[in-house]
Amino acid sequence: MDRTVKVISKNFKKYNVESIDEYIKLGGFSALKKAFDLGPKGIINELKISDLKGRGGAAFPTGKKWEQATKVPGDRKIIICNADEGEPATFKDRYLLEYDPFKVIEGMTIAGITFNANEGFIYIREEYKYLHDKFKKAIQLTKENNYLGQNILNTGFNFDITVFSGAGAYVCGESTALIESIEGKSGRPRLKLARTSEKGLYDLPTLANNIETLAAVATILEIGGEEYAKYGTKNSKGTKLISLCGNINKPGAYEVPFGITLKEIIYDIGGGVKNGNALKFLQLGGASGPIVPASMIDLKYCYNELNANGINIGSGAILVADETNKVVDFLKSVQDxxxxxxxxxxxxxxxxxxxITKIINRFVNDEASIEDLKTIEKFANVMKYASFCGLGKTAPTALLSAIKHFPIEFYQHIKTVRKTS
Structure with missing residues (x-):
């Protein structure tokens, strides 16, 4: 039974991305035309009706974020599309770059109209180098057809997009580190004395969104906020692009409605666990996400139910691990x-x-002590509450959730326990 939907992803593999005419035939740029008719207030109203939340992991209401941004004064403003998809097990943003680049451009331009910005930057991770020139080609085609550049659609509005390549640093997925990188500095997070919408790139008002969020904006304006809100649940409206991988028969990027269960994602969409093995755990949201035991796969994939159980959707990654995987070995790869x-x-x-890496290695080598287990949990909690940015705060998430759900696996690698058992 196919539980996937085709809303944001409806154009994937449906047109030649080197042909803008094929995109237009699929309804391309109808959202942009509608955006000019609606104006900033009308665009924000549609986003509020859709209840779209940021798809980069923070899940902040997009309509509210954009509304706050429009109140920031400034003659020069900037739009940033975050396509620095560096989270292990996450690859759904690559599908947007590869199979629907015009929709991303359309979403960025709509953001420009809303924020009254004339400059846009898309930050694409260095590992997607083969897509950089393709995206630049899509930008050029869009400009040649008057959907980007000067006097777009004869409205008097100007907006251009620059492709910027990262250098491979995962931390640049954090918006302020990304901004530092574009400015030519070391990609390290800033002290947030002001919101990015007030002082972002070059200290100018900047609206930064994840690539999936911007693609969703273009989709919502095309079909209407009310139509998009029909998908999902009452408190988690819409759809989500997910990256399904690991010990699964049908790995890939899929679009699902919120409210589907984790079990349905694994067995109906993913075709079940490889080789008929038993499911042991999932990791949701990439390397910075929690480990979820097989006993919890009846949970609904939506913000409310997952958050109530201490789980975040994060980047949309769902990594499947079967009974052949040792928890401590998995944690070593995450920690490395x-x-x-x-x-x-x-x-x-x-x-x-x-x-933590040193201690995890002791568990892997069966050389750990009871004291190591206490110490590693203490260090993880210090990182969680005292780190400067999201990388340090979420790096120990997998470890802490593993200690909670699989404590016996740690004891099995403790020297004194092994000798007495």
Whole structure:
């Protein structure tokens, strides 16, 4: 039974991305035309009706965010599209870049109309280098057809987009670190003395959104906020692009309505666990997300139910691990990633990741002690509450959730326990 939907993803693999005419035949740029008719207030009203929340992980209401941004004064304003998809197990944004770049451009331009901005930047991760030139080609085609650039559709509105490549740093997915990177500085998070909408890129008013959010905006204006809100649940309206991977028969990027269960995602959409093995756990939201035991797969994939159980949707990644996976081995791979990607700016993250990695290695090598288990949990909680940015705060999420749901697996790797058992 196919539980997926085609709303934001309806154009995937349906047209040649080097042909703007094919995109237009599919209804492309109808949302942009509607945006000029609606104006900023009308656009924001549609977003509020849709109840769209930021799809980059923060889940802040987009309509509210844009409304607040429009109240910021300034003669020069900037739009940023965050396509720095560096979260392990996350690849759904790549599908937007690869299979529907014009929709992303359309969404960014609508943001420009709303925020009265004439400049846009799309920050694409360095590992997607093969897509950089393709996206630049899409920008050029859009400009040649008067949907971007000077005097768009003879409205007098000007908006242009620049493609910016990251250097491969995961922390640049954080908006202020991304801004620092565009400015030519080391990609490290800023001290947030003011909102990005007030002082962002070059200290100018800046509206930054995840690429999926901007694609959703274009979709919502095309079909209407009320129509989009028909998908999902009462408190989690709409749809979500997910990245399904791991020990699963049908990995891939899918679009699902909120309210579907994790079990339906794994078995109806993903075709079940590979080789008929038993499901052991999931990791939701990428490397910074929690480990969810198989006993919780009847939970609905929506903000309310997951949040009530201490789980965040995050980037939309769903990694499936079967019974052949050891929890401590999995945590080692997660910890090695964060040790490598920590920018080193703050002590809790820099030293916390270093020390946790050392202790995790002792568990992997069956050399851990009871004291190690107490210490690793203490360090993880210090990182969670004292780190400067989201990387350090969420890096220990997998570890803390694993200790909660799989405590026995840690004891199995403790020397004294192994000797007495």
């Amino acid at each position: 990633f964060f040790l490598h990607e920590s920018c080193g700016k703050c002590t809790p993250c820099r030293e916390g990741n270093r020390q």
